[in-house]
Amino acid sequence: MASQTYPGLQGRTAIVTGGAKGIGAACVQILAEQGAKVAILDLDYELGNSLAHEAGSECIAYELDVSNSSLIREAIRKITEQLGLPTLLVNNAGIGHYGTVVETTDEQLDRVLDVNLKSYFFCAREVVPHMLTAGMGSIVNVASVQSFMSQKRVAAYCASKAGIIGLTRAIAVDHAPSIRCNAVCPGTVDTPMLADAISELPDQEAILQECRDMYLTKRIAEPMEIAQLVTYLLSDLSSFITGQAIRIDGGIGLEIGGSVQD
Numbered sequence: 001m002a003s004q005t006y007p008g009l010q011g012r013t014a015i016v017t018g019g020a021k022g023i024g025a026a027c028v029q030i031l032a033e034q035g036a037k038v039a040i041l042d043l044d045y046e047l048g049n050s051l052a053h054e055a056g057s058e059c060i061a062y063e064l065d066v067s068n069s070s071l072i073r074e075a076i077r078k079i080t081e082q083l084g085l086p087t088l089l090v091n092n093a094g095i096g097h098y099g100t101v102v103e104t105t106d107e108q109l110d111r112v113l114d115v116n117l118k119s120y121f122f123c124a125r126e127v128v129p130h131m132l133t134a135g136m137g138s139i140v141n142v143a144s145v146q147s148f149m150s151q152k153r154v155a156a157y158c159a160s161k162a163g164i165i166g167l168t169r170a171i172a173v174d175h176a177p178s179i180r181c182n183a184v185c186p187g188t189v190d191t192p193m194l195a196d197a198i199s200e201l202p203d204q205e206a207i208l209q210e211c212r213d214m215y216l217t218k219r220i221a222e223p224m225e226i227a228q229l230v231t232y233l234l235s236d237l238s239s240f241i242t243g244q245a246i247r248i249d250g251g252i253g254l255e256i257g258g259s260v261q262d
């Protein structure tokens with residue numbers, strides 16, 4: 001199905017966190033098509049494993065909570081044994097949470113930061129030494145348009161997503177030139193996360209239409225579009241890009257309005 005070739009991925013070992021569904025699953029699909037060996041790290045073993053089977057013999061699903069640093073250490077040890085030194089990392093696992101700072105409890109804040117930000121730190125900490133040994137590596141951190149702007153009542157999520165941008169720059173600075181690290185910052189994407197977010201609301205089609213209308217493109221993104229940017233940033237096509245936060249957001253928030261015509 002791959003219509004595009006991304007040089008430099010063939011035979012390399014890639015790790016995708018949250019790779020069982022949504023954006024992560026689309027990344028797994030393209031990476032496998034490009035001849036990479038892929039490790040899926042996800043809570044959902046059943047979906048991850050069935051995707052791994054579809055993707056081919058050199059794709060393995062590992063069931064774990066990526067917010068647990070010891071489990072990550074152990075999984076990366078196994079991946080190195082089973083698939084070889086990882087030199088590609090997609091930090092993607094994430095959860096949403098609605099609440100202002102006043103409404104968000106310690107437990108809720110911890111959970112969002114643990115999954116959305118600390119897991120990215122933990123995975124990089126385990127994988128960077130392997131990349132340095134191999135003399136090459138590319139890391140892509142999936143952030144959000146909410147790294148830069150904010151809906152109402154997403155305080156913890158926004159804090160986690162803004163933190164990813166700083167982490168991305170720090171990794172790029174510390175481990176250049178052999179490792180590059182970039183962030184992708186999507187607007188709304190049609191994934192199970194979006195479906196979950198609106199599942200309790202009364203008029204879901206009206207909410208989706210409102211969502212589409214916020215974008216200059218008048219639509220939301222498909223997971224594959226985000227995965228293509230992630231894969232581009234992993235590949236040699238982007239070898240002069242590092243430390244960047246790249247928005248893939250249908251131009252949301254650019255229009256300043258006003259009544260003067262043409």
Ligand SMILES: NC(=O)c1ccc[n+]([C@@H]2O[C@H](COP(=O)([O-])OP(=O)(O)OC[C@H]3O[C@@H](n4cnc5c(N)ncnc54)[C@H](O)[C@@H]3O)[C@@H](O)[C@H]2O)c1
Pocket residue numbers: 017018019020021022023024041042043044064065066067092093094095115142143144145185186187188189190191192193194
């Ligand atoms: N969907 C959107 O509109 C959107 C927009 C901007 C950014 N993002 C970001 O993109 C990334 C992927 O989002 P998605 O929409 O594909 O989400 P999704 O919910 O569809 O898929 C996320 C995957 O991560 C896994 N996961 C969640 N917590 C985990 C944990 N603790 N350990 C291991 N696996 C875990 C889930 O099982 C699932 O397979 C997230 O970081 C999200 O914040 C999504």
